[in-house]
Amino acid sequence: MQVPLREVAFTRSGDKGDTSNIGVVPYRPSDWDWLKEQLTVDRVKHVFDGLVQGRICRYELPGIRALNFVMERALSGGVSRSLNLDAHGKAWGNLLLSVVVEAPDGWEPYWPLVDH
Amino acid sequence: MAPRTTVRIGWGSAYADDNLDPAEDLARWGQLDALCFDALAERTLALAHVRRQADPESGYDLRLDEFGRRFLPYAARGLTLVTNMGAANPRAAGQRLKTLARQLGLGNMAIAVVEGDDVLAAVKAMDPLLQETGAPLSALRGRVVSANAYLGADPVVAALAQGARVVVGGRIADPSLGLAVMSHFFGWGPEDWERRGQGIVVGHVLECGSQVTGGNFADPPYRVVPGLDRLGMPWAEVAEDGSAIISKLPEAGGYVTVNTVKAQLVYEIHDPARYYTPDVTADFTAVEVSNVGPNRVSLRGGRGTPPPATLKVLVGVDEGYHGEAEIGFAGPGAYDRARLCQDVLVSRYDRLYRGDCQDMRIDLIGVNATYGPAARPSAVPPEEVRVRMAVATYDREVAERVTREVEWQYFGPAGAGGVRRRVTPRLAMYSTVIDRERVKPRVVWPD
Structure with a gap:
């Protein structure tokens, strides 16, 4: 079944110079195994086409079941030089949440999410 | 203890x-x-x-x-x-x-x-390669204002x-x-x-x-x-x-x-x-x-x-000014009027300011200001859009003047309002590294 990533995981974006990183953390740790198969560098490249100029690397944090995407030349020169309204790229992770992923059959949203 | x-x-x-x-x-x-x-x-x-x-x-x-x-x-x-x-x-x-x-x-x-942590003198003498440009610090046009090791x-x-x-x-x-x-x-x-x-x-x-x-x-x-x-x-x-x-x-x-x-x-x-x-x-x-x-x-x-074996160093470079201004449109046709305003501003920029600016962008806030070319198209045109123009320039007068251009769009497409404009220093940060031996942290006790 197809679901928006926003149903499955949350993101946090950060900046260092002209490099942006997006951490992706599934709400349910058990979703990590199938999610990391689908959230490839190519998928992420496609989402940020035109916005990110440089290389994109993916790293895994198996201890907390999270992915980290590191995107170079992603911030128009970095917070101090960029003319982007969101010079830090604080909202970059929210764009990634729009991608649609294929959840396993019978997958149910983690809902409600009041306490997590 | x-x-x-x-x-x-x-x-x-x-x-x-x-x-x-x-x-x-x-x-x-x-x-x-x-x-x-x-x-x-x-x-x-x-x-x-x-x-x-x-x-x-x-x-x-x-x-x-x-x-x-x-x-x-x-x-x-x-x-x-x-x-x-x-x-x-x-x-x-x-x-x-x-x-x-x-x-x-x-x-x-x-x-x-x-x-x-202040290693400005050492870094100026070293003239290191910068991570962002791959070129030596001295190749930058701007004045170096700071260099601090972590x-x-x-x-x-x-x-x-x-x-x-x-x-x-x-x-x-x-x-x-x-x-x-x-x-x-x-x-x-x-x-x-x-x-x-x-x-x-x-x-x-x-x-x-x-x-x-x-x-x-x-x-x-x-x-x-x-x-x-x-x-x-x-x-x-x-x-x-x-x-x-x-x-x-x-x-x-x-x-x-x-x-x-x-x-x-x-x-x-x-x-x-x-x-x-x-x-x-x-x-x-x-x-x-x-x-x-x-x-x-x-x-x-x-x-x-x-x-x-090295410490990261952040180098601050004075690269002039950012000029930034916005003007807004609302109601039916807001998006089309904002697009028209954008076209006018681009045309005037190309004619009058392009040669004096290092960088320029125009966004439609509410449409594509954050994600630019990666923004997802919206099915319904928004009823409120702000046009934002930003430039980078070494000339403070040019930065001021460009923000005025946005203000003058009060007389552009109908119903333009809510101008905000500002000029701020463009203080660019570059990174490099320095050998630990060249950095001497010390504890001092003021009296």
């Missing part, structure tokens, strides 16, 4: 403009051993250098007096304070805090200054060992402020890489303050954070092996959950197996978090190996 089983470290500030109210709640009610205040983002330090160049006695954090008045009384009663609020002028900051302590009736307080925990530990109640420095790495407190209270050695690695993990989770207590997290209905209107700051109860429990005051808003801690763990990291700091190369890959009670999350499993 008696050996400790746990140390409770609070975090009072995540950047130079942070609110100090939640920090005072922590100082009063948190039963803390130490309270750390991070005040430096990449650009903050260069802006502080610009202030110092205008006035040699300035250049420290603009909140320093407020910090002193609110927190030195707690230091007098035993709370250890560690901060990089010295920014571009740690010695003047230390001197100012000494004066404030006396004015507050706290006597001759043991306030230590950590210096040595210092680690060791000089702070030295100051605490000599009895400092308050340690104020410049570009001390954010998580190193916390690692210094742990190393001091537990007596961790400078080559205890495992504990240092875990200590940096704890410092990293704390360093952005309320980003681990529910800030930068709410996304209803998926993530609903209670009490976002009275968000608190975090603390860590650290054990001798570096494992920690992250928590907050029960009365403060927000929450600490496994997910808020995970979110902060992944914030601003690159390769999680190699998180470089001046103190240790930390490894986040085996870090584990678990819920051990309401607003109590256990954090363990960080590891470490020796740090690189």
